[in-house]
Amino acid sequence: MRKGTIGVALVTVAAVAAAPAVAAVTTTTKPRIEALGGASFVKNRYIQDKQRFNKDVYQLKSGTKIQLASKTEEEPHTVSVVNKSDLPKSIRDFGKCFGGGVCADLEKAHGAPKDGQGPPKKPLVNKGATGLDTRGDSIALAPGGKGSVILSAKKGSTLYLLCIIHPWMQAKITVK
Numbered sequence: 001m002r003k004g005t006i007g008v009a010l011v012t013v014a015a016v017a018a019a020p021a022v023a024a025v026t027t028t029t030k031p032r033i034e035a036l037g038g039a040s041f042v043k044n045r046y047i048q049d050k051q052r053f054n055k056d057v058y059q060l061k062s063g064t065k066i067q068l069a070s071k072t073e074e075e076p077h078t079v080s081v082v083n084k085s086d087l088p089k090s091i092r093d094f095g096k097c098f099g100g101g102v103c104a105d106l107e108k109a110h111g112a113p114k115d116g117q118g119p120p121k122k123p124l125v126n127k128g129a130t131g132l133d134t135r136g137d138s139i140a141l142a143p144g145g146k147g148s149v150i151l152s153a154k155k156g157s158t159l160y161l162l163c164i165i166h167p168w169m170q171a172k173i174t175v176k
């Protein structure tokens with residue numbers, strides 16, 4: 001984890017040093033949405049869960065192929081498109097999401113096992129056009145899993161992302 005972070009920092013420094021002073025910042029790195037982090041607890045005190053998406057905001061061009069990767073080892077994740085109003089704002093909202101809200105709906109759409117153990121029957125749920133463009137599009141990522149998806153949403157739109165398993169994992173894509 002720490003090693004990886006340092007690696008990224010070094011790459012960033014190298015890219016800045018190599019770039020001409022007035023050029024727009026460009027990158028050849030493939031667009032990636034990653035699930036990062038892990039969880040720990042202190043007995044009878046608290047649980048701390050640092051699982052998250054690697055960015056809060058992804059600015060990506062319509063038509064881009066997005067690489068998806070889970071860098072966590074313990075639990076699966078989803079990259080799910082929801083409405084802004086679906087995004088939980090409190091712990092109480094998590095309960096609503098799991099109990100009949102968008103988390104429960106998408107869990108069903110994925111064909112997740114009832115006991116929560118094992119992979120879903122449908123790792124990919126697609127609504128609307130092929131790719132990420134509308135509420136209900138959802139990709140399940142196994143621990144350490146990878147995938148890719150085309151950003152099919154139109155330029156100017158915003159997609160709100162949620163992991164339906166860890167509903168504090170929230171991000172958005174602004175489509176250029």
Ligand SMILES: [Cu+2]
Nearest residue numbers: 077163165166
């Ligand atoms: Cu997650």
